[in-house]
Amino acid sequence: MAEALQFFFSGLTVGAVYALVALGFTLIYNASDVINFAQGEFVMLGGMSTVFLAAAGVPVPLAALIAVILTAAIGLALHRFAIEPARGASAVALIMITIGASIFLRGAAQIVFDKRFHSLPPLLGSEPLRLGGAAVLPQSLVVLAGAAIIVVLLWQFIDRTLLGKAVIATAANRLAALLVGIDTRRIVGLSFAVSAAIGAVAGILVTPITLTSYDVGTLLALKAFAAAMLGGIGSALGAVVGGLLLGMLEAFSAGYLSSQYKDAVAFLVILIVLLAMPQGLLGRGKVERV
Amino acid sequence: MQTLTSHRLAGLAAIGLIAVLLPAFFPSAYYYRVGALVFIFALAAIGLNLLMGFAGQVSLGHAGFLGIGGYTVLIGPTYLGLPSWLCILGGAALSGAVAFLVGRPILRLKGHYLAVATLGFGVLVAIVLTNEAHWTGGPDGMSVPRLVLFDWRVRGSDTWYWIAAATFVVGAMLALNLIDSPTGRALRAIHGSEVASSVLGIDVARHKLAVFTVSAIYASIAGSYLALFNGHITPEISGFIRSIELVAMVVLGGMGSIAGSLVGAAVLVVLPQALTVLHDYEHVVLGLILMGFMIFLPQGIIPGVAGLLGGRRT
Numbered sequence: 001m002a003e004a005l006q007f008f009f010s011g012l013t014v015g016a017v018y019a020l021v022a023l024g025f026t027l028i029y030n031a032s033d034v035i036n037f038a039q040g041e042f043v044m045l046g047g048m049s050t051v052f053l054a055a056a057g058v059p060v061p062l063a064a065l066i067a068v069i070l071t072a073a074i075g076l077a078l079h080r081f082a083i084e085p086a087r088g089a090s091a092v093a094l095i096m097i098t099i100g101a102s103i104f105l106r107g108a109a110q111i112v113f114d115k116r117f118h119s120l121p122p123l124l125g126s127e128p129l130r131l132g133g134a135a136v137l138p139q140s141l142v143v144l145a146g147a148a149i150i151v152v153l154l155w156q157f158i159d160r161t162l163l164g165k166a167v168i169a170t171a172a173n174r175l176a177a178l179l180v181g182i183d184t185r186r187i188v189g190l191s192f193a194v195s196a197a198i199g200a201v202a203g204i205l206v207t208p209i210t211l212t213s214y215d216v217g218t219l220l221a222l223k224a225f226a227a228a229m230l231g232g233i234g235s236a237l238g239a240v241v242g243g244l245l246l247g248m249l250e251a252f253s254a255g256y257l258s259s260q261y262k263d264a265v266a267f268l269v270i271l272i273v274l275l276a277m278p279q280g281l282l283g284r285g286k287v288e289r290v
Numbered sequence: 291m292q293t294l295t296s297h298r299l300a301g302l303a304a305i306g307l308i309a310v311l312l313p314a315f316f317p318s319a320y321y322y323r324v325g326a327l328v329f330i331f332a333l334a335a336i337g338l339n340l341l342m343g344f345a346g347q348v349s350l351g352h353a354g355f356l357g358i359g360g361y362t363v364l365i366g367p368t369y370l371g372l373p374s375w376l377c378i379l380g381g382a383a384l385s386g387a388v389a390f391l392v393g394r395p396i397l398r399l400k401g402h403y404l405a406v407a408t409l410g411f412g413v414l415v416a417i418v419l420t421n422e423a424h425w426t427g428g429p430d431g432m433s434v435p436r437l438v439l440f441d442w443r444v445r446g447s448d449t450w451y452w453i454a455a456a457t458f459v460v461g462a463m464l465a466l467n468l469i470d471s472p473t474g475r476a477l478r479a480i481h482g483s484e485v486a487s488s489v490l491g492i493d494v495a496r497h498k499l500a501v502f503t504v505s506a507i508y509a510s511i512a513g514s515y516l517a518l519f520n521g522h523i524t525p526e527i528s529g530f531i532r533s534i535e536l537v538a539m540v541v542l543g544g545m546g547s548i549a550g551s552l553v554g555a556a557v558l559v560v561l562p563q564a565l566t567v568l569h570d571y572e573h574v575v576l577g578l579i580l581m582g583f584m585i586f587l588p589q590g591i592i593p594g595v596a597g598l599l600g601g602r603r604t
Contacts, residue, residue, distance in 0.1 A: 035402060082581050089588030091401075092348070096541045099534060100580030107573025222409070222530055229406035264417045267410035274407055275395050 002133025007255040013140040015247020016147035020202035021224030022239035024195035030171035030234055031191035034083060034094045038102040039199055039224060040217030045071045046200025047212035048109055051118040068200045075196025079189045102217060109214040122208040139208045146205045150198055151240060167191065230270050232283020241281060298466050301549060302459060309455040322447035324563055329454035330515045332555035333461050335539040336548055337508020340465055343546035344474065345501045346481030348405045351412025352536050355385045355506040357419055357528025359513030364523055365425055367435040374437045378514040382507045389506030390499065397498045412533045419525040431524030434517045450519045461508060462548050477501055542583055544590025553591050
């Protein structure tokens with residue numbers, strides 16, 4: 001039982017990070033129909049910038065803040081200089097642009113930072129807490145709390161503010177949103193910035209546990225994409241559920257079956273779920289108009 | 291129709307001519323090597339282009355078939371004593387069979403859901419190849435026995451250049467024939483609208499499965515060549531990055547353009563080689579070039595350039 005609890009907590013922690021990255025996917029997808037494969041690089045940028053700013057003598061909280069703002073600016077730039085000029089291109093072409101961007105950002109990080117692994121000091125010390133027989137790193141709780149706060153804030157923002165309503169309107173129908181006077185270009189830009197910022201926060205929170213380096217983004221983007229699809233693309237709740245579920249699947253199959261085959265188990269389950277529910281767990285079906 | 295066919299044959303002849311004349315400008319064996327790689331990847335790209343450009347179905351896991359083809363020419367000769375050339379065919383048959391079995395359920399998925407399902411397939415193949423180390427040599431891979439054809443040991447970059455080029459031309463010819471057949475027209479109809487084409491009496495599931503299988507066979511043969519040519523294979527051959535690279539070749543060159551697949555493969559094989567002189571700046575420049583191409587020629591290089599020249603026919 002203690003063992004299962006242990007796997008549960010580690011799955012929850014990893015899953016929370018997947019959920020945040022998947023949430024970033026969903027935000028951008030809803031606003032612009034773009035699957036942004038550079039999403040993982042936002043996570044890397046958040047972690048790496050914080051590490052290097054802290055190493056340069058900036059206090060960690062300030063470094064984290066600067067890193068988030070910096071990453072959001074890069075998200076904005078990605079939209080302004082790469083996605084916006086290619087408006088009207090096919091979905092695949094847009095995906096290729098984001099893949100190009102991810103190669104570019106990885107290359108740039110390799111030059112600006114370095115190729116080594118880095119860590120950050122955990123926020124609440126590194127003495128494991130004992131919870132029902134399981135040893136839990138305090139930083140895991142920080143990751144979970146951080147993820148929960150971001151989800152709630154984002155939900156409040158979308159649900160309660162005028163700008164949030166504009167995001168919903170843009171996601172629902174861009175032309176109609178434009179007709180009622182919403183500057184959809186700005187909204188899409190905003191989605192890129194917010195989703196970059198979310199990625200950066202995830203990267204900063206998880207760095208003390210998993211470490212970071214210039215190339216952590218690829219695998220994260222792949223996993224989070226799978227998580228978003230598992231939950232049903234376009235559904236924010238689906239992204240969170242999909243992310244947590246994927247983290248759990250990995251943790252439990254690594255613990256009980258085989259750590260080498262944990263990704264295999266995760267993807268097998270995703271395949272089975274998609275075959276039973278072709279729109280993901282919480283996605284809405286689309287009817288093709290002819 | 292007649293003019294269209296002869297038009298295409300002229301295009302093929304042009305590609306063949308370029309393949310024959312190009313080596314005259316090769317200063318060293320290294321260029322043969324790069325040339326062979328271009329044709330090998332172009333072969334896989336044509337197959338994927340049939341699936342993506344004509345039938346409109348995405349696959350982010352096609353490197354899985356490269357891996358099946360590649361490891362068949364490792365395992366067959368090494369453990370079972372089979373001749374390599376037979377294993378190329380065996381790998382193609384195996385890939386086709388796997389594609390047929392896997393494709394049946396997952397091709398019901400659409401768009402990004404299909405993308406993630408194929409991605410999962412590719413990841414599964416890579417994980418199996420990495421972990422079944424007693425057969426595959428694990429993450430470090432193994433050396434692949436050389437191809438022997440009737441007591442002739444195939445070696446040397448120049449020999450492989452000719453083999454790859456010849457296979458590419460044959461593959462391109464078959465692909466063009468397929469596109470011009472009723473099946474090809476059905477595929478384009480499916481690309482346009484699945485509902486509309488099924489209303490017209492096209493068996494959508496069967497056609498999608500057929501083209502998925504064909505594209506897997508193309509990738510498998512390319513994978514076998516790659517393993518035999520390099521003389522060494524690692525699970526990286528079926529990794530996610532390779533799958534993305536194949537998709538990038540198709541999209542960069544132009545979806546639905548066979549010549550485009552060759553151009554896309556050429557760009558993505560030659561560029562990284564050329565950019566190694568930039569050392570640390572290699573990836574930055576590669577990323578910028580990739581983005582630049584897709585921003586300014588979103589339809590791909592061949593259709594985009596044809597459009598710019600005003601000669602685009604639809």
